Amino acid sequence: MKQLAHRENRWMTDVNHRLAKTLVVASGSHTLFVLENLPNVTFNTDDLPKSLRNSHRSWSSFQLESFLTYKAQAIQSIVVKVNPAFTSQHCPKCGLVEKTNRHHDTHEYWCKQCQYRCNADRLGAMNIKMLGQEWLNGIKRPKIKKLTTIG
Ligand SMILES: [Zn+2]
16 A cells, blocks of 8 residues: 555656646746645546545645646746635626536536636636736735625
8 A cells, every 4th residue: 555655646746747848848937837726636636546646636736736836936936825715606707706606517617697607617717817917917915795685
């Protein structure tokens, strides 16, 4: 088991190196990489033995972040982490924050107010990008504010 875990760790380290390198090469210099500040969730670890899942999740996401950070610095780019609150609930078109707009069964976001509709992962990415833009505009702790709700 110990040997298997060791092999698994080397595999994950290699994946993280290649992932960070691919992101940095594809994006080029002077890029702002925006990550969600999620301490416990990143990769799907379903294929790993149960005993390894939790520890693997946290060290691998921390490792990817650190690889990306130093590879980004080498090409005059930076990594920032943003508060993930409401990134899966915020409508980028009308600003509504509504939990039930997210449809887990179809993996889709569908705004009750303006009917904006898209893939749930895409919506998260759009909101994270928006938070990165707020960070660039000098808002040091960008956050989606829950302004409106549907009762
Ligand atoms: Zn909307």
